[in-house]
Amino acid sequence: MIEGSTAKLALLIDADNAQPAIIEALLAEVVKYGTAHVKRAYGDWTGTRLQGWKGQLLAQSIQPVQQFAYTSGKNATDAAMIIDAMDLLYTGRFDGFCLVSSDSDFTRLAARLRESGLRVYGFGESKTPKPFVAACDKFIYTENLTRPLGRSAEGDAVVAAPRALPAPLMAEDALITQLQRAVEAASDEDGWALLSTVGHILTSQHPDFDSRNYGHAKLSDLIAATSVFALDRRQSDDGKSAVVHVRDLRP
Template sequence: MASDTTSAKLAVLIDADNAPPAIIEELLAEVAKYGTAHAKRAYGDWTGTSLRGWKEQLLAQSIQPIQQFAYTTGKNATDAAMVIDAMDLLHSGRFDGFCLVSSDSDFTRLAARIREAGLTVYGFGERKTPKPFVAACDKFSYIENLITSSAAAPTDTALSPASHTSASRLKSDTALVDLLRNAVEASSDDDGWVRLASVGHIITKQHPDFDARNYGYNKLSDLMAATALFDLDRRIPGDGKPAVIYARDKRHPT
């Protein structure tokens, strides 16, 4: 795995049968946060009409279409082709991580196998994605969270981004509050302060699909501020380095 995630070489493999083409631009922007897409492939039967909406995106985003005929009804040959290609790319030794785009649980074992080889797996799928596939990834992002106001309105209301969760509802969400507090406590110093990046890292290791956008907030800092349960401190380290945000549980004695 590359030490600098922004320079990580990534293979982006898209199950076109299980991913909407309307969000591909936002999806690739999200991928860019984790590294550079050195391979971009989309799998499906391009001779049919069901993937017609993808063709324009393939050209615009320089995604290589991989043709896979449906040999028989009821069997997904696309999944098999994607798995075979993924293993070939894995054994090439040219990549630091994989981005698997699908809402299909059939890729659970593939994600686990790639992680066994020491590479990072980023999953992308709809909220209906089965939990085993989500848990098999290092990080899983719901494509509903990638939809922005500048994007075309989704034709399926199920793909709408999460609405802003009120402070009162956040406070009453015991699971969320415990998750945030436990993550802060796990790596805080004697004064109770911890770098927010460390908090996010701890949470993601426990819940790959955790995302502040699930609650309608763009950043973890925004979500934690909205709960009113944490103190946040923006510190400037100097030497031209970017500011670092620290968090502390308000219950910690001052």
């Protein structure tokens, strides 16, 4: 599976279920995983409810897909988005999909896309049902995208914490257990693990894991804040970049 900037992605937005204020931050996040060759937003554009989206569609070159609300209480937009997703899947042109919605109706779609070997990135509010979150390879809460960045004393970007946490984080916290298990799974005989591998394991086990959920912009910052791990920055094998290793400080 191709990852990164070379991955070809289809970005499908449930405009009935997402806020237009997130779009710029959303597109900036999508770039981390690949290039959106298709950008579509679904909804009933004949009404006034989606008025806030219309300026964003033009500014961000997002194609609006019209779906009339034929019956009150029935979400025809979901069906249209699912049908389009399957049509795009069968073209064989894409490496992954970005599904923007907090609606559990897309759970089976996410699972079906993954069954075909494509990566699925979900974007939704923290209220998103867990089955949809778990069906994605990675799920990003949109609250993390719009939360303002601050600056630490060292000048590094930090994220305002979405919820109160002890400082430093205590070892009995469920977060610490997740981190320790991931480090242990990725560690070598000396107990050191490559931080990028730890991050991959965490996301594989918990698709909605995100250091921004805990008020830190990077995984390395979050791990350092726990005070139960050692971090070691080393030169890569080619000597051109730095890589971070982590080790559990428990005896």
